[in-house]
Amino acid sequence: MNKIVNSLTVIGLGLIGGSFALAVKNKFPNIRIYGVDQNPAHASKALEMNIIDEIKLTNDKEMLKSDVIILAIPVSAIQIVLSDLLSTISNETVVIDTGSTKGSICESVYQHPKRAQFVAAHPIAGTEYSGPEAAFPKLFEGKKNIICEFELCNDLAKKCATWLFETVGINNIFMDAENHDKHLAYVSHLSHISSFMLGLTVLNIEKDEKNILNLAGSGFASTVRLAKSSPEMWTPIFTQNKIHLSNALKEYILQLKAFEQELNSGNSKALSELMKKANEIKKVLD
Amino acid sequence: MNKIVNSLTVIGLGLIGGSFALAVKNKFPNIRIYGVDQNPAHASKALEMNIIDEIKLTNDKEMLKSDVIILAIPVSAIQIVLSDLLSTISNETVVIDTGSTKGSICESVYQHPKRAQFVAAHPIAGTEYSGPEAAFPKLFEGKKNIICEFELCNDLAKKCATWLFETVGINNIFMDAENHDKHLAYVSHLSHISSFMLGLTVLNIEKDEKNILNLAGSGFASTVRLAKSSPEMWTPIFTQNKIHLSNALKEYILQLKAFEQELNSGNSKALSELMKKANEIKKVLD
Numbered sequence: 229m230n231k232i233v234n235s236l237t238v239i240g241l242g243l244i245g246g247s248f249a250l251a252v253k254n255k256f257p258n259i260r261i262y263g264v265d266q267n268p269a270h271a272s273k274a275l276e277m278n279i280i281d282e283i284k285l286t287n288d289k290e291m292l293k294s295d296v297i298i299l300a301i302p303v304s305a306i307q308i309v310l311s312d313l314l315s316t317i318s319n320e321t322v323v324i325d326t327g328s329t330k331g332s333i334c335e336s337v338y339q340h341p342k343r344a345q346f347v348a349a350h351p352i353a354g355t356e357y358s359g360p361e362a363a364f365p366k367l368f369e370g371k372k373n374i375i376c377e378f379e380l381c382n383d384l385a386k387k388c389a390t391w392l393f394e395t396v397g398i399n400n401i402f403m404d405a406e407n408h409d410k411h412l413a414y415v416s417h418l419s420h421i422s423s424f425m426l427g428l429t430v431l432n433i434e435k436d437e438k439n440i441l442n443l444a445g446s447g448f449a450s451t452v453r454l455a456k457s458s459p460e461m462w463t464p465i466f467t468q469n470k471i472h473l474s475n476a477l478k479e480y481i482l483q484l485k486a487f488e489q490e491l492n493s494g495n496s497k498a499l500s501e502l503m504k505k506a507n508e509i510k511k512v513l514d
Numbered sequence: 515m516n517k518i519v520n521s522l523t524v525i526g527l528g529l530i531g532g533s534f535a536l537a538v539k540n541k542f543p544n545i546r547i548y549g550v551d552q553n554p555a556h557a558s559k560a561l562e563m564n565i566i567d568e569i570k571l572t573n574d575k576e577m578l579k580s581d582v583i584i585l586a587i588p589v590s591a592i593q594i595v596l597s598d599l600l601s602t603i604s605n606e607t608v609v610i611d612t613g614s615t616k617g618s619i620c621e622s623v624y625q626h627p628k629r630a631q632f633v634a635a636h637p638i639a640g641t642e643y644s645g646p647e648a649a650f651p652k653l654f655e656g657k658k659n660i661i662c663e664f665e666l667c668n669d670l671a672k673k674c675a676t677w678l679f680e681t682v683g684i685n686n687i688f689m690d691a692e693n694h695d696k697h698l699a700y701v702s703h704l705s706h707i708s709s710f711m712l713g714l715t716v717l718n719i720e721k722d723e724k725n726i727l728n729l730a731g732s733g734f735a736s737t738v739r740l741a742k743s744s745p746e747m748w749t750p751i752f753t754q755n756k757i758h759l760s761n762a763l764k765e766y767i768l769q770l771k772a773f774e775q776e777l778n779s780g781n782s783k784a785l786s787e788l789m790k791k792a793n794e795i796k797k798v799l800d
Contacts, residue, residue: 352731372728401728414716415730419737425769426708427795428788430700433765440798442658442687444701445638449799450736451705456796459789463782470777477774479719481767483711488763491756496749502714503745509713510742512726513735 232387237262237284237294239309241274243354244326245300246363249279251396254365262291274360287316296322296388303327304464307336314342322388324349328412329468330376330405344382347389350374350408351398352416356456369397376405413472418480420454420462421473427455518673523548523570523580525595527560529640530612531586532649535565537682540651548577560646573602582608582674589613590750593622600628608674610635614698614747615754616662616691630668633675636660636694637684638702642742655683662691699758704766706740706748707759713741 236252238245241263249261263280265271271283284291286309291297297313299306306327313323314337324347327333334348353371355362373393378386393400403411430452434440440448466473483502490498522538524531527549535547549566551557557569570577572595577583583599585592592613599609600623610633613619620634639657641648659679664672679686689697716738720726726734752759776784 352729354731354733356733371731374729411720411725411729414719415726415734418715419712419734421770421773422708422712423733423737424789424792425766425773426705427792429704429762429766429769431791431794432769433700433762434697437798439697440701443638443660443697444798445640445657447640447642447740448701448705450739451709452795452799453736454733455789455792456799457789457793459786459793462789463786466777466785467780467782470780474774474778476715476719477770477777480711480715481770481774483715483718484707484763484767484770487707487711488760488767491752491763492760494753494756496753499752500745500749503710503741503743503748505717506710506713506741507743507745508717509726509738512723512730513738513742 232384232391233259233295235260235262235294235296237264237291237297238280239264239286239297239299240301240305241265241270241279241360241363242300242358243362243367244351245298246274246279246360247353247365247367248298248300248326248392248396249274250363250365251368252392253278255395262288262294264288264291270360277360279360279363292317292321294321296324296392298392299323299325299327302461302464303329303333303468306333307468310346311337311340314340314346317342317345319345320384321345322347322385324389324392326351328416328465329409330374331409332468334377334405343380345385347378347381347385348376348405349389349393350376350412351393353398356453358458358461366397368393371398373398373400374408375400375402376408378402409469410472413469413476417465417469417473418476420457421466421477422480423452423454424457427452518670518677519545519581521546521548521580521582523550523577523583524566525550525572525583525585526587526591527551527556527565527646527649528586528644529648529653530637531584532560532565532646533639533651533653534584534586534612534678534682535560536649536651537654538678539564541681548574548580550574550577556646563646565646565649578603578607580607582610582678584678585609585611585613588747588750589615589619589754592619593754596632597623597626600626600632603628603631605631606670607631608633608671610675610678612637614702614751616660616694618754620663620691629666631671633664633667633671634662634691635675635679636662636698637679637682639684642739644744644747652683654679657684659684659686660694661686661688662694664688695755696758699755699762703751703755703759704762706743707752707763708766709738709740710743713738
């Protein structure tokens with residue numbers, strides 16, 4: 229039974245925000261769900277698709293009294309609105325963000341008088357698609373959710389976040405923001421750069437798209453899939469996680485250069501050894 | 515109806531060779547299928563799984579009289595055995611290779627008296643798995659097959675190859691060997707290096723495998739999938755396609771360095787532009 233949350237606001241009605249709304253609505257149809265999106269087309273679409281019950285503006289008083297407000301907007305936007313949002317809400321409202329970086333977001337409200345009403349979260353879920361049409365209620369089921377600085381939250385915030393993440397079926401991991409950003413640079417953000425730049429390299433050289441279509445197999449499609457991701461979402465993630473990501477990218481380029489050197493000098497044995505080591509990723513993936 | 519092929523030999527009973535045998539057997543159960551593999555365990559497994567009807571040795575006289583011999587072994591091994599194999603077969607046998615490089619294989623038999631009995635092919639199909647257990651009859655259905663130097667084949671070779679590829683459901687594209695190797699360097703071989711080295715970078719930094727397991731999402735899994743591929747298969751492909759691949763890799767590293775520079779100088783607009791360009795890969799993939 230849900231006794232703590234009667235109204236929910238989702239700010240940002242894309243894949244993540246929309247999927248939260250749908251998952252909550254599926255289990256608790258009586259919870260009133262407000263939706264906010266700076267793109268009126270996204271807001272209308274979300275209403276039309278019954279993802280939300282009502283469109284609200286960012287400064288709507290009723291919306292600001294919701295039991296829970298989920299921020300599912302680009303990380304740069306989270307950092308801009310979070311502090312003001314906390315200042316505007318009552319003592320009974322909890323704000324939960326879902327951004328893919330945590331360091332600078334947490335830092336921006338570290339000294340805020342209402343810091344205890346904020347839960348910094350990062351659900352590791354998503355696809356290369358975006359917008360309300362991409363949302364689906366089972367997106368989070370069985371996935372991992374990283375919560376940072378949970379010790380700074382008050383009991384109400386802890387309760388609401390626990391309820392929300394249990395409702396959508398995601399499993400929580402707790403971590404400090406610095407470590408979150410460092411690990412994610414390697415296991416997520418770097419993959420995106422690798423894929424974006426692979427797509428760009430192939431597009432630059434294969435001026436005739438038919439060649440790519442005809443000659444590329446499922447391996448290329450898999451490796452380049454993330455190159456379809458939204459620049460609006462990823463630019464601020466990369467910028468906010470610049471220091472860790474820059475290290476990760478440097479390491480990646482060094483590995484590629486080591487491979488290049490062995491390739492150019494015809495050292496088959498060394499190439500094979502590098503690939504055998506890389507094969508160990510099987511243990512993690514299978 | 516099949517009137518030209520009564521017996522088929524598959525040399526190399528892995529994913530590709532095994533899938534050819536299974537696809538042919540499915541449609542023409544009366545064709546006798548011989549299997550050759552230097553790994554006795556693979557040969558026995560293929561027999562046990564009814565992928566082949568009989569195990570043969572490489573110098574078996576009956577096997578050498580097969581109507582069609584498919585070479586589905588690493589490209590370095592193809593280059594070693596192809597010329598001798600052509601010298602040993604009768605005038606009625608056709609040899610078809612399936613290697614992922616075509617330049618040096620074609621060159622190695624360009625002046626061979628039986629060159630016309632050889633068809634140089636590359637079915638663009640595969641998974642990251644290997645061995646007879648990975649084989650399945652529908653692997654090739656709807657995929658693309660590149661045939662190089664088809665004009666050098668005699669009528670029998672052309673007929674047998676056309677029959678085989680139609681039987682397994684793959685669509686043929688014709689191209690010269692040089693262009694094949696150049697394009698494949700970009701749309702296939704480079705993806706593998708990108709993925710192998712991404713896997714290695716993450717394994718090197720994330721000494722604790724649990725971190726990767728817990729924090730990596732489906733995006734990482736997709737981008738790093740090819741890092742599970744077989745070094746035995748890919749080392750000779752990379753070595754044989756060294757010149758084109760080295761160019762492709764150089765271009766990729768340049769793109770990554772351009773991204774790194776914009777990241778380090780905090781140029782969000784330039785990062786976004788690079789990603790927007792990469793997004794054009796959607797047109798090809800969707």
